[in-house]
Amino acid sequence: MRLTTDSRIKIAVQKSGRLTEHSLELLVRCGLSYSRGKDQLICYGENMPVDVLLVRDDDIPGLLVDGSCELGIVGRNVLDEQRLAGGAAPSPATIQPLGFGSCRLALAAPDGGAIGTLAGLDGSRIATSYPALLADWLQARGLRADIVVLNGSVEIAPRLGKADAICDLVSSGATLAANQLREIATLMRSEAVLARSPHAQGVVATQLIDRLCARIAGALSGAGARLLMLQAPRSALAAITELLPGREQPSVVGLDGRPDDIAVQALCSSSPDWQQLEELKRVGARNVMVLSVERMLA
Numbered sequence: 001m002r003l004t005t006d007s008r009i010k011i012a013v014q015k016s017g018r019l020t021e022h023s024l025e026l027l028v029r030c031g032l033s034y035s036r037g038k039d040q041l042i043c044y045g046e047n048m049p050v051d052v053l054l055v056r057d058d059d060i061p062g063l064l065v066d067g068s069c070e071l072g073i074v075g076r077n078v079l080d081e082q083r084l085a086g087g088a089a090p091s092p093a094t095i096q097p098l099g100f101g102s103c104r105l106a107l108a109a110p111d112g113g114a115i116g117t118l119a120g121l122d123g124s125r126i127a128t129s130y131p132a133l134l135a136d137w138l139q140a141r142g143l144r145a146d147i148v149v150l151n152g153s154v155e156i157a158p159r160l161g162k163a164d165a166i167c168d169l170v171s172s173g174a175t176l177a178a179n180q181l182r183e184i185a186t187l188m189r190s191e192a193v194l195a196r197s198p199h200a201q202g203v204v205a206t207q208l209i210d211r212l213c214a215r216i217a218g219a220l221s222g223a224g225a226r227l228l229m230l231q232a233p234r235s236a237l238a239a240i241t242e243l244l245p246g247r248e249q250p251s252v253v254g255l256d257g258r259p260d261d262i263a264v265q266a267l268c269s270s271s272p273d274w275q276q277l278e279e280l281k282r283v284g285a286r287n288v289m290v291l292s293v294e295r296m297l298a
């Protein structure tokens with residue numbers, strides 16, 4: 001275990017895969033700038049002492065467990081699999097879900113085959129890259145099956161005669177359909193999460209982690225948010241407030257030299273559509289503007 005002694009922290013991110021672009025883009029939205037050279041494994045943060053380590057997603061839980069990295073962005077499926085497989089070892093804590101990389105871990109069997117229900121799985125062979133999650137799920141339901149561990153192309157295992165069913169990640173369902181497989185059960189829902197090493201302690205590391213986490217939370221809550229600004233007669237305030245798709249009470253200010261008029265600002269979690277703007281106008285709103293929210297710090 002490497003205890004944090006220096007004044008920088010590392011965040012592990014998938015080097016090349018489904019989570020890479022979203023993860024790096026999120027860090028840029030948090031104000032981090034770093035240079036990424038060809039085949040570089042570490043990108044050094046230029047304006048914050050936060051370095052980015054680019055690795056295979058399967059390596060991220062281990063890097064957190066041994067304290068090589070303080071933070072990581074990884075699928076909950078990978079994190080949970082390694083936590084279950086790791087037994088009693090201290091495991092990384094999930095700080096927050098990040099809203100991308102959504103998928104589900106599902107059981108599927110050949111369409112029209114012998115396995116149509118959960119009970120049919122008893123005594124079968126199931127191919128998967130997630131043996132610990134599958135074993136845990138089967139055990140909780142009193143089902144017994146032979147788990148065939150495969151690291152790729154799980155969906156073709158039934159056609160090759162290697163398994164009777166599969167347990168794999170699904171997002172659109174197109175891969176299952178293309179391989180004539182039918183979903184029987186969902187084991188878990190997953191998405192990319194921000195995780196923290198159990199060894200990330202120390203004052204500097206804690207402060208840096210807290211700062212980065214606050215920025216990530218701000219970048220996520222700002223995503224899709226809009227600021228709605230309008231003017232209206234004071235008498236229309238109740239009707240306007242009723243129509244606002246805001247998440248908090250709007251700010252209301254008076255207008256110089258126009259005692260009967262007000263300006264209203266409201267933070268909305270998504271962009272109001274044209275119909276909502278027309279309704280606001282109908283109850284008295286004027287000069288209605290919808291602005292994008294770049295970032296937010298609550």
Ligand code: PRT
Pocket residue numbers: 014015016017018019055056057058074075076077078101102103168169170171172173174175176190191192
């Ligand atoms: O090289 P490295 O080990 O880093 O990458 P990897 O190949 O192991 O992972 P990668 O990039 O494929 O996935 C990274 C993470 O993305 C996963 O751990 C999940 O958390 C998340 N994710 C989201 C997915 C999917 N959606 C997904 N659809 N990971 C894999 N798939 C695969 C699935 O295994 C199946 O083959 O896509 C196929 C199914 O997709 P649909 O759309 O046809 O249903």
Ligand code: ZN
Pocket residue numbers: 056057058
């Ligand atoms: Zn992987």
